[in-house]
Amino acid sequence: MDVSNSLISQTYSASVISSACSLQATPVTTVSSVYTTTTATYTSGEVHTTTVLATSTVSETTTVVSTTTIQVASSAPTGAIGYMTFSPEINAGADYCLSDDATHMTDNYYQKSKRETFIVTADGYLYSVTNDSYYYITGTTTSTLLYWTRTKATAMPIFSVGRVDSNGRAQVTMKDVAAGNYYNFCLSTAASGNGNAGTGLHFFGYKQGYSFPTACSAVNLYILAV
Secondary structure, three states, rough: OOOOOOOOOOOOOOOOOOOOOEEEEEEEEEEEEEEOOOOOOOOOOOOOOOOOOEEEEEEEEEEEEOOOOOOOOOOOOOOOEEEEEEEEEOOOOEEEEEEEOOOEEOOOOOOOOOEEEEEEEEEEEEEOOOOOOEEEEOOOEEEEEEEEEOOOOOOOOOOOEEEEEOEEEEEEHHHOOOEEEEEEEEEEEEOOOOEEOOOOOEEEEEEEOOOOOOOEEEEEHHHHOO
């Protein structure tokens, strides 16, 4: 009797997305089915036995390295770049900043899957890469919404970044240089209704030394490197 064994296994391939941004390693487990069969040659009337072996499973874990790609126009300014985020989380499930269509900064409460890329530029501007816009405030009032414009001359070089923390976040600060006023940030709560139904709730800048209103909770803004 001639007996031959065959091994059948599943093959796979992994796609690797390349970018100049940070790497992310993801474990991937591949399950392959392995079994054997027997074949036999015999003559008429001959007693024979066929044996089928039980199927076994082999698991193999590999690491696939992927990256996040940020598209930045060649005309964009240079500086600290990343998603704009904040903490603590004021409105459930929303901790990223967006530029709404009414020229304000909001959280992403109504678009929780959306992210917006910002740059704190080398010359002190806050620039939205996603929205191609620059930010400014209304002046020397106690509190002010954060506004955006597509004209850099209208914006203000009042933003700066601090030290990067262990989570890869660089804190963003704001100062009205002409008036010498530093501002803290607060975010309107969902219950206040102070926002934009297309994006989320409004951010405010408040002069240091003044209390936030009850419907606006203190937050820190960050550039989150990706």
